[in-house]
Amino acid sequence: MARKPAAMDDAAQRNSPNDDIGEALRLKLYRMQVELREAEQRAFDLFLQNLVKGTSHLSLGQEAIAAGFGVAMKPGDLSFCTYRGHAHTLARGVPVEKVLGELMQRDNGLMRGKGGSMHLTSVEHGVMGSYAIIGAHLPIACGAAWRAQYKGDKDVSVCFFGDGTTNIGAFHEALNFAVVWKLPVVFVCENNLYMEYTPIGDVTAVEHPAADRASAYGLPRIVIDGNDADEVYRAAMKAFEIARAGNGPSLIECMTYRHSGHSRADPAKYRPEGELEKWKERDPIKIYRERLKQFGVGDDVIEKINAEVMQVVNDATEACKAAPMPSLDILTTDVYADGGWAWRN
């Protein structure tokens, strides 16, 4: 049989029943990744203008993981993020303005400046917090999953963390605990190859810091391409199905790479020459744009999405610049449930 022209292959693939993602979802995944990219790029620009204060940890280059999981999660599912949590927070539908506002320490921020970049939380969107003590949130996610199990609810707790986190005790305690109690929790390791500045391979007994430990907890070894949003989405859906069916936790290791330094203070000089360039070839957004084209999505559609996202980010930036600083009276609010800070009569 003669080879079919490439265009026909594309058309066939587009309409094939094997296209489990589908066009609507694909466009959503693309839009989400672009939004995460542009919002964080803007955060970096605002930092250079000294409008974002404190520290911030960007996920540039890791967007496919946040987008894949974020799109796969249903309302009611709960996210537990790290200090590198802007993307995961946005991926649950939290407005860009709320996130940038918090980074800019404005009154319109998610927590009115009381938490900052490392603690983004939006309970109404299921973002149950961003945790800055390595590993702390894995057991906390177990507890939220325990509540779902106890109540017979079908929501899943999803816990994101880095490769470096697999070497702290709480990781191991949480995995054993989740398996023994059969909890509906999904542990997502974003393996970006580095802890802060040290390559993870230099300090870890196994090649895949999360997946190679899974067998110790009776879990399957799962390593996926974390720069391919479709692959992430599929892995998420599979894990959610297991969790919702009452069959316990999953541990997914997503291979990825951060394009920027660990935090805003880090020029990332420790990277071997060429490594960043190699990974930029595998930029998740670049990969996904090619995917869209493969499926016949036109440049006009892609450019329209890009422009719409840019508008959202620009509007959010202006709103934040115009927003007031928090009022000083919140210094002592919400220490205790009565709204105040009184420790004595």
Next chain:
Amino acid sequence: MAELTYRDAVARGIAQEMERDNDVVFLGEDIGKAGGVFKATVGLYEKFGPLRVRDTPISEQAILGAAMGAAMTGLKPIAEIMFSDFFAVCFDYIANEFPKSRYMTNGQVKCPLVVRTGNGAGSRFGAQHSQSIENWAMMIPGLKVVAPSTPLDVIGLMAAAVRDPDPVIFFEHKSLYATKGEVPDGEIVDTLGTAKIVRPGKDATILALALMVPRALEAAERLKAEHGIDVEVIDLRSLVPLDTQTVLASVARTHRLFTVEENPRLCGWGAELVSIVADEAFYDLDGPPVRITTPHIPLPAADILEDLALPNAERIADRVRRSLEG
């Protein structure tokens, strides 16, 4: 009315709250089928079943982390940390997570949970199973801290702690588990942040907590019998919230202040109380406030050494008498 041990009061207090509210759940090491290493939770597993009374692995971080995750999503967990000394291996939750989540999130995250733990010396367990660490918890904004000294207070303060919307650290004294007290029938609910004058007196105020309360009371009886000195003993019961009004009013009447603390000297709760009284009632005082504490040492295992370290009735009485006699 029934006579109950402090140990049985723990189980009764928890049971009272679990019966009242299905969202109250209980987790910890050996707490269920085994009834707890101090036998303070006997019968709860049988009564409430394995879904509400859950035995855990030896994973203190997982225990407290899971309690927090459950609390912030709607349950009212009670977590046991077997010995308070083990707070050191899960201190992140106590110091960084429970108490800061509400503040950092501008009030979005709630953390209504209770951590109950076996605290204090007297069991000859040595330096890592005997400490009084109320001050480890007291120093952290966002926590509430209670330490009952009687079976009645155990039940009432447990109920108050479980019903409280904030994280509460509940210190049970290991050397009080076998002590007995009268407890009325029916529901018992107390109030956090209320000190109790357990012996009225006019010559001096003694502040005490947990095991130091019966010792201070015994010292008071001796002082009265042997020297005609009439001291007031206040059981603080709660360090946060702190009932400073009861303390200040007492000092205004007695004009002298003593604290009896089981903790090693530095930064014990008494230092804060003395500081408050010095700030706000200095001119009520007829003499310097005195702190009677365990010396600033790790605790030894041998009984004669441990007994020497902790304040006892004799030492308390002697110190108060010498001080009052000037």
